[in-house]
Amino acid sequence: MSGATDHAVEMDGLTRRFGDFVAVDDVTLNIAKGQLYGFLGLNGAGKTTTIRMLTTLLPPSGGTAKLWGHDVTKEPLAVRRLVGLVSDETSESQSAWTAREYLSYFARVRQMPDPRGEVERILDEVGLEDRFRNKLIVTYSTGMKRRVEIARALMGHPKVLFLDEPTRGLDLPAKREMWNLLRRLANDEQVTTFLSSHDAQEIRTLCSEISVIARGRLVYTGATCRLGADLDAFEERLIALLKLEA
Numbered sequence: 033m034s035g036a037t038d039h040a041v042e043m044d045g046l047t048r049r050f051g052d053f054v055a056v057d058d059v060t061l062n063i064a065k066g067q068l069y070g071f072l073g074l075n076g077a078g079k080t081t082t083i084r085m086l087t088t089l090l091p092p093s094g095g096t097a098k099l100w101g102h103d104v105t106k107e108p109l110a111v112r113r114l115v116g117l118v119s120d121e122t123s124e125s126q127s128a129w130t131a132r133e134y135l136s137y138f139a140r141v142r143q144m145p146d147p148r149g150e151v152e153r154i155l156d157e158v159g160l161e162d163r164f165r166n167k168l169i170v171t172y173s174t175g176m177k178r179r180v181e182i183a184r185a186l187m188g189h190p191k192v193l194f195l196d197e198p199t200r201g202l203d204l205p206a207k208r209e210m211w212n213l214l215r216r217l218a219n220d221e222q223v224t225t226f227l228s229s230h231d232a233q234e235i236r237t238l239c240s241e242i243s244v245i246a247r248g249r250l251v252y253t254g255a256t257c258r259l260g261a262d263l264d265a266f267e268e269r270l271i272a273l274l275k276l277e278a
Contacts, residue, residue: 037101040065040224045095057248066222070235070242078248116185119196127170142188174201
């Protein structure tokens, strides 16, 4: 029965081809509900293609993928209701709108019972100060724009967050606040985060388990701590994995 699973994300032989080019090659991976999971890869490694398939933006060429037991191909609407996404493809918010206007639009689309209250709650969660909420997004700093995008991804209480460089542009205090928010969502609401980041410290801090993809294939899946006892050792091992000829 759909949804009857302990896993938030299930991939079994997931594959995507573009003509003769295999962008994602036979990826099998299970991620538990409520887990902060790291997914790393160089540009062109297949990371973004994998995320696009999991969020129903791109159909698989082979294999299967499920979110909370719902097949991404057979039940795309059910999957979309479960998902929040922040990526380069979604980073251009409506700069001619204020943060309140932008998020109110999505609250109405998702048919929130209290759109205004939901917008204020989420803006509080991501730490956007009240004095900026009625100002145009085009006037925001990079970090403030990122907060708005994360707020949009949290609209409607998603069960699975797909975050690509979520703290890019945030200063250290704001980054720490965002880390604490992701931990709280995982612990209190069993929200699963599928985190892609080039910040090795962020990955080591948040994710107890990670997968590394290189040339479309998984080259490592396991405990983050196994890659190194400290940040330098972790980065050296991670670089070696990212450059593997998979």
